Structures are given as C-alpha cells and as structure tokens.
Amino acid sequence: MSPVIQLENIEKVYDTGAVPVYALRDVNLEIRRGEFVAIMGTSGSGKSTLMNILGCLDRPTAGRYLLEGMDVSQLDKDQRAIVRNQKLGFVFQGFNLLRRTTALENVELPLIYAGVPAAERARRARVALSIVGLAHREDNQPNQLSGGQQQRVAIARALVNDPSMLLADEPTGNLDTQTSIDVMNVFQRLNRESGITIVLVTHEPDIAAYAGRIITVRDGRIVSSTGLQACVVPPTLEVSPC
Secondary structure, three states: OOEEEEEEEEEEEEOOOOOOEEEEEEEEEEEEOOOEEEEEOOOOOOHHHHHHHHOOOOOOOEEEEEEOOEEOOOOOHHHHHHHHHHHEEEEEOOOOOOOOOOHHHHHHHHHHHOOOOHHHHHHHHHHHHHHOOOHHHOOOOHHHOOHHHHHHHHHHHHHOOOOOEEEEEOOOOOOOHHHHHHHHHHHHHHHHHHOOEEEEEEOOHHHHOOOOEEEEEEOOEEEEEEEOOOOOOOOOOOOOOO
C-alpha cells in the first residue's frame, strides 16, 4: 500500500524570546494507506504538535511533510485550509457541533465550504449518517442526542468529503467507558470495511489498543512504533476491541 503520510526530519521550534523550545525533534514517520494508527504520549510529549502538523493546522520549522506525495510543509494558511477541506477529516474530543442545527445540517457543513450544491450535500450527508448508524436521527439537534451519538455525527461530518485520512484527537475524552467502546468500534469498522486511513491521538492505552499500530512520542521524539500482533484486551474494558 502507498504511503498517505511521509514525515522527513520534522522539527517544530517555538521562539519564546529566551531559549528556543523544541516541541518536535527529528521526527521521521510513514503511515501507509489503510492503516489505523494511534499516537500516544503524556502531556507535553509533542503528540498534539505532531497532530497539528499532520492536520495542516500548523507547519514545521524544518523538514518535509508529504501528504499523498504532495509537499504541504511550506504551504501558507489559505493553502493549508484547502488541503484540510479536500483531504482530511477531523474528529475532536468536544464534538464541535452547531447547537441549533440538525445532525444532517452539521454533517453538510464541509460540503458547504466546498461549494457542493444543496441536493448533493443532503444526499451525501444522509449516506454518511447511515454509515455511522444515525440515519434515523438526521432531524435531531445536538441537545437531543447522547454524547456517543454526537460523536458519531462528528465522525459522519469528517467522512462526508471522502477524505484521504481521518484525524481523531482524543475522540473519547468526554465519553464514559461503554460509549467509548461504541465509538471506537465505529472507527474500527470504518477502517476494516472502507479501508480509510485513521490517525488517533490518545493518552489512554485501552483506546490505543483498537489501532493496528501504536506510535509513542516522548520529549518531541518518536520513541517506539509497535504493531499489535494479537488481540489486546485492556483490563479496564469489559468488551474486547478485537
């Protein structure tokens, strides 16, 4: 499978006015099409900075970032926004749904920015909601949905533009254990059935265990990249992720 992501000698340095702060140092990483990868690390490890660069929300101080073969590391703000809309789907801890807007309308949002006509927007949004099992809730507003259902709407919104990759930043951070299991099962099913590439940032080992590969970041460096060779059942979960 061809790589979706190639990072070559990536560094991110913040100028604090006194001593430069290295958030990332000499990061080299390849993620191939169809992988489900979890990025783990403690607070301050650099994992959020790495996610921001992968998501074209920020650019590195040095090094190259190739996204599907295109060097996006030196794009300006507007160019990165176009790449995000066309190639990336985002799922966040806080759902980020518009409150007085239906599930269907929330899912349509990326298509509005892309200039897709209204009828096609609605069709594609309904397909995305069906994929995450919420076809029957398209007219509900977020306050009429559970936390897990809101996160599934957010996943549908991330899928609606047919992105090259889903980026999920602590997607279960606001959810209880059973709801977290349900949401992670959705990610796992999407990866297995549609082959979409998923990159998940988490600090929780039981959530990372759903991925096919776990990358650990410490002090701005990748210190390990481990593929799961067998089913891992974290002791805090009642249901196997496999």
